[in-house]
Amino acid sequence: MKAGSLTVVGLGPGNPDQMSPEAAAAVTAAEDFFGYFPYIDRLNLRPDQRRHASDNREELARARAALEMAAGGGKVCVVSGGDPGVFAMAAAVCEAIDEGPALWREIDFSVVPGITAMLAVAAKAGAPLGHDFCAISLSNNLKPWDVIEKRLIAAATAGFVMAFYNPISKARPHQLGEAFDILRTHLPGSVPVIFGRAAGRPDEVIRIVPLAEATGDMADMATCVIVGTAETRVIERENQRPIVYSPRYFRGTGA
Amino acid sequence: MKAGSLTVVGLGPGNPDQMSPEAAAAVTAAEDFFGYFPYIDRLNLRPDQRRHASDNREELARARAALEMAAGGGKVCVVSGGDPGVFAMAAAVCEAIDEGPALWREIDFSVVPGITAMLAVAAKAGAPLGHDFCAISLSNNLKPWDVIEKRLIAAATAGFVMAFYNPISKARPHQLGEAFDILRTHLPGSVPVIFGRAAGRPDEVIRIVPLAEATGDMADMATCVIVGTAETRVIERENQRPIVYSPRYFRGTGA
Numbered sequence: 001m002k003a004g005s006l007t008v009v010g011l012g013p014g015n016p017d018q019m020s021p022e023a024a025a026a027v028t029a030a031e032d033f034f035g036y037f038p039y040i041d042r043l044n045l046r047p048d049q050r051r052h053a054s055d056n057r058e059e060l061a062r063a064r065a066a067l068e069m070a071a072g073g074g075k076v077c078v079v080s081g082g083d084p085g086v087f088a089m090a091a092a093v094c095e096a097i098d099e100g101p102a103l104w105r106e107i108d109f110s111v112v113p114g115i116t117a118m119l120a121v122a123a124k125a126g127a128p129l130g131h132d133f134c135a136i137s138l139s140n141n142l143k144p145w146d147v148i149e150k151r152l153i154a155a156a157t158a159g160f161v162m163a164f165y166n167p168i169s170k171a172r173p174h175q176l177g178e179a180f181d182i183l184r185t186h187l188p189g190s191v192p193v194i195f196g197r198a199a200g201r202p203d204e205v206i207r208i209v210p211l212a213e214a215t216g217d218m219a220d221m222a223t224c225v226i227v228g229t230a231e232t233r234v235i236e237r238e239n240q241r242p243i244v245y246s247p248r249y250f251r252g253t254g255a
Numbered sequence: 256m257k258a259g260s261l262t263v264v265g266l267g268p269g270n271p272d273q274m275s276p277e278a279a280a281a282v283t284a285a286e287d288f289f290g291y292f293p294y295i296d297r298l299n300l301r302p303d304q305r306r307h308a309s310d311n312r313e314e315l316a317r318a319r320a321a322l323e324m325a326a327g328g329g330k331v332c333v334v335s336g337g338d339p340g341v342f343a344m345a346a347a348v349c350e351a352i353d354e355g356p357a358l359w360r361e362i363d364f365s366v367v368p369g370i371t372a373m374l375a376v377a378a379k380a381g382a383p384l385g386h387d388f389c390a391i392s393l394s395n396n397l398k399p400w401d402v403i404e405k406r407l408i409a410a411a412t413a414g415f416v417m418a419f420y421n422p423i424s425k426a427r428p429h430q431l432g433e434a435f436d437i438l439r440t441h442l443p444g445s446v447p448v449i450f451g452r453a454a455g456r457p458d459e460v461i462r463i464v465p466l467a468e469a470t471g472d473m474a475d476m477a478t479c480v481i482v483g484t485a486e487t488r489v490i491e492r493e494n495q496r497p498i499v500y501s502p503r504y505f506r507g508t509g510a
Contacts, residue, residue: 010378012275015277016276017275017276017277017280018275018276018277018368019275019276020267020272020273020274020275020370021271021272021273021274021276022270022272022273022455025272059503083370083374083378084378084382085374085377085378085382085383085384085385086374086384087385087503090378090381090382090385090500091382091385091386091500091501091502091503092503093382094381094382094385094488094490094498094500094502095500095502095503097490097498098488098490098498098500105490105492105493105495106492106493108495109381109495109498110378111377111378111379111381111382112378113273113370113374113375113377113378114370114374115275115338115368115369115370116374119338119340119341119368119369119371120368122340122366122368123265123338123339123340123345123365123366123367123368124366126345126349126364126366127339127340127345127346127348127349127366128340129340129341129390130340130342130345130346130349131346131392131398132389132390132391132392132406133389133390134387134388134389134390134410134415135384135387135388135389136387137386137387142503142504142505143386143504143505144505147414147505150413150414151387151413151414151415154409154410154412154413154415155389155409155413155415157409158405158406158409158410159402159405159406160389160406160409160410200277233349233353235349235352235353235360237360237361238360238361240360240364243349243352243353243364245345245346245349245350245353246346247346247349247350248314248342248346248347248350248397249397249398250397250398250399250402
């Protein structure tokens with residue numbers, strides 16, 4: 001039997017106007033949908049399209065179920081918020097293919113990119129990712145905390161802007177506060193920190209505070225946190241939110 | 256007189272199906288368009304919409320001209336490839352506002368995010384950005400080479416996947432080759448390197464080679480280069496391009 005297809009689709013950060021036409025077309029073409037239930041709920045599926053929604057923490061099991069169905073000839077779509085390649089479903093599906101039966105390598109596998117959270121949050125703040133930057137997941141479910149700590153120090157001392165994904169959860173309430181404590185020993189207290197939640201959606205919250213005042217309880221699991229560098233600047237404006245940007249040129253301020 | 260508006264719009268990596276509906280709506284709403292001419296040429300502008308195309312190296316002058324027009328009451332759009340906040344026009348506009356007259360801070364300023372090149376290239380390869388990663392511009396027009404070198408070493412030794420923007424140009428033919436030489440002293444030669452050009456367009460080229468064999472002449476100025484880590488894996492397949500992915504979990508392989 002010929003294997004079917006599996007497409008991992010990025011729906012963007014939540015505002016339907018930020019989902020690409022390519023992603024919309026991939027959704028129209030698929031028959032079976034796997035994903036975290038709030039992402040599946042965003043889609044206007046037809047009655048003939050089947051939903052296989054699951055909890056957020058079951059990524060590998062979900063990937064395997066989707067691959068199993070694709071290997072049987074199905075037209076399968078795995079849905080992801082933001083971009084599927086950034087702390088989302090694409091890597092989980094690849095892991096499952098790597099460890100799975102040979103047949104899974106015959107599946108017509110593709111990934112449709114999307115706008116990832118840090119880009120949507122950065123756009124609302126100005127251009128905080130305007131020079132070299134990095135993206136770090138603060139979840140220590142999949143890597144030890146000392147690796148995260150090492151990466152935070154490397155990024156801060158080398159002058160990368162940082163975007164934090166998975167900054168905090170009920171099971172991991174202390175990571176973000178600890179990360180700020182570590183960064184305060186390597187960066188000036190004036191460095192701007194942006195907390196972005198639901199960027200581009202009606203319930204959007206964008207908050208800008210200096211690193212010296214940043215605390216873990218300013219974020220929840222749906223927040224993307226961006227930490228500037230000593231080069232990052234804030235432009236104050238009357239009656240409008242300040243603009244935060246990281247200049248393209250290197251001045252050599254601070255560190 | 257009341258100031259007008261200026262929106263910096265990300266058109267995505269080149270495939271029109273990867274441009275968001277939000278970006279399309281921003282283009283429809285604007286009257287004057289500033290940008291690098293190939294980006295302006297991508298738009299289907301109406302006869303009443305005005306083009307102010309310019310060369311790629313005139314970013315700050317272009318930003319000032321756009322702000323000047325917006326300050327005079329215009330509905331101005333600055334167009335950018337990919338995402339405007341990632342090595343593109345958003346930071347240049349912010350720099351101009353920061354250094355410009357007070358009136359420019361009254362402009363209704365916004366940024367519309369887009370899919371940036373590294374996400375489009377990563378999607379074509381699998382999930383190479385599947386764990387912590389960074390984005391580095393290899394252009395030393397705006398920062399000294401020793402800063403770039405320091406960031407390359409920091410990223411390699413801390414285990415970040417790297418995406419290189421502006422890897423090479425006629426004026427800077429040696430940077431990418433030097434970057435690979437530096438990385439070879441810190442990473443195993445087997446680490447996969449992805450060269451992605453025109454991802455998602457008819458002339459797309461995706462090439463995957465081990466770091467040991469990567470050379471500067473494998474890229475041109477329109478290429479986005481992704482360098483994995485010791486954790487990054489390649490899944491070989493029959494009759495299909497290999498899949499490259501960086502696992503979400505940290506194994507502690509290599510460095």
